[in-house]
Amino acid sequence: MQIKNLSLLLVTILVFQCAAATSVQKKKKQVEKKQIVLFDGTSTDAWKSIDSDHFPDHGWNVEGGVLTVLGKTDQHEAGHDIITKKQFSNFELDLEVRLTEGANSGVKYMVINSYPGGKGQYLGLEYQLIDNERHPDALLGNFGNRKMAALYDLLPTRDDIKINPPGEWNKVKLIVKKNHVEHWINGTKAVVYNRNTDCFKQLVRLSKYNKLKNFGEQKQGHILLQGHGNDVSFRNIKITTW
Numbered sequence: 001m002q003i004k005n006l007s008l009l010l011v012t013i014l015v016f017q018c019a020a021a022t023s024v025q026k027k028k029k030q031v032e033k034k035q036i037v038l039f040d041g042t043s044t045d046a047w048k049s050i051d052s053d054h055f056p057d058h059g060w061n062v063e064g065g066v067l068t069v070l071g072k073t074d075q076h077e078a079g080h081d082i083i084t085k086k087q088f089s090n091f092e093l094d095l096e097v098r099l100t101e102g103a104n105s106g107v108k109y110m111v112i113n114s115y116p117g118g119k120g121q122y123l124g125l126e127y128q129l130i131d132n133e134r135h136p137d138a139l140l141g142n143f144g145n146r147k148m149a150a151l152y153d154l155l156p157t158r159d160d161i162k163i164n165p166p167g168e169w170n171k172v173k174l175i176v177k178k179n180h181v182e183h184w185i186n187g188t189k190a191v192v193y194n195r196n197t198d199c200f201k202q203l204v205r206l207s208k209y210n211k212l213k214n215f216g217e218q219k220q221g222h223i224l225l226q227g228h229g230n231d232v233s234f235r236n237i238k239i240t241t242w
Helices: 002-020 198-205
Strands: 034-039 047-049 060-063 066-069 082-084 091-099 104-112 123-130 169-177 180-185 188-194 222-225 232-241
Touching (some): 002 198, 123 169
Antiparallel strands (some): 047 082, 066 232, 091 232, 104 222, 169 180
């Protein structure tokens, strides 16, 4: 019990340290920004399956301007993860997400397929998408770090964020400026952290990612939309890069 309590105390300290250790953004010369539409309501050309070079033939549906990953039913298998064909470094990702009741999914970023022993597993940092009230995983982890908009299994969100319930759309924004990262939901900053700090690296060592060397510290990676066995819809997906 004493070791467990000490571990919990360490995680508590690290959570507060990482939340506070945001990098100071220095003023720099104006850089050219480019917006890329990743899903315009019809085309899935920007995406591919994690195990092929094309968009999956089954498990995903495009209808009415909405991209939906399908959950498993008696009629069909669940949809699996898809990733962007391109990789990104500095960016602002904007999209809208609609969960069904009890759903669990995620938007992963800085995703790579080169962790030792993880070939075929596209892994990266995760903006958690989950029904906080109905999915049991939302109650696991530490201090809510598996709830909606959290940095999955690493950092929880602020308490004052507004989350729309299943069946309604939530506006998601994800900003990566080198090591500085922000999660936004419905116009409110939910998580902010720096990937190049000792507290972040220590949180990784205490998480499910502890066997992945330099997890989350890559300079660039894919964006991934997770298929986790539930119906989850996405629309208006665009990314601004610089």
